[in-house]
Amino acid sequence: MSALNLRKTQELLEQFHFGELFIEVLGWNRPASKTESSHNVKDLRYQRPAIAELSGVMVFETWLESGVADRKARDAIQRDVSKEHHENVVIVLDKPSKPIQSFWCWARREDGKRALREHSFFKGQPPDLFISKIQALLVELSELDQDGRLPIVEVTQRLKAALDVEQTTKKFFREYEEQHEGFLE
Helix, strand or coil: CCCCHHHHHHHHHHHHHHHHHHHHHHCCCCEEEEECCCCCECCCEEEEEEEEEECEEEEEEEEEEECCCHHHHHHHHHHHHHHHCCCEEEEEEECCCCCEEEEEEEEECCCCCCEEEEEEEEEECCCHHHHHHHHCCCCCHHCCCCCCCHHHHHHHHHHHHHHHHHHHHHHHHHHHHHHHHHHHC
């Protein structure tokens, strides 16, 4: 797998042009339909245009029509989107034009349990750490079949590698604890 175009990635992140980021840099496909429509969930009205797609995994930008979505609202939106698109990434913006906050939401499903994973990116935030997360989502043209697809299992594994940070954090602290105990002995 080759490296990201870091300059272009940083530029698109800083401008909050996430659709272009997925398509032009990460190698995902344009969605078949990008129409905006209002959706309702738990007394919340939100918009959710699709911005990218890969092997049936959809990426949406969403925002509440009434203001900023808290964690509970973001979870409700992601659950609602999952009813139609089981595998997805929902990028929740604070407002549709000139946003300054984004929350990238993905649901890890394992052993019948669901856990929402969120990663925030804010205007003015150094993009280095965020770029290191999304690098796992890069798809090379040579990896795609003749229909421009990658096996969905591969796409979901990449989502997990990019967005399931809790697993990495637990592994780090487990290994750290083992090293610490070794030093104490």
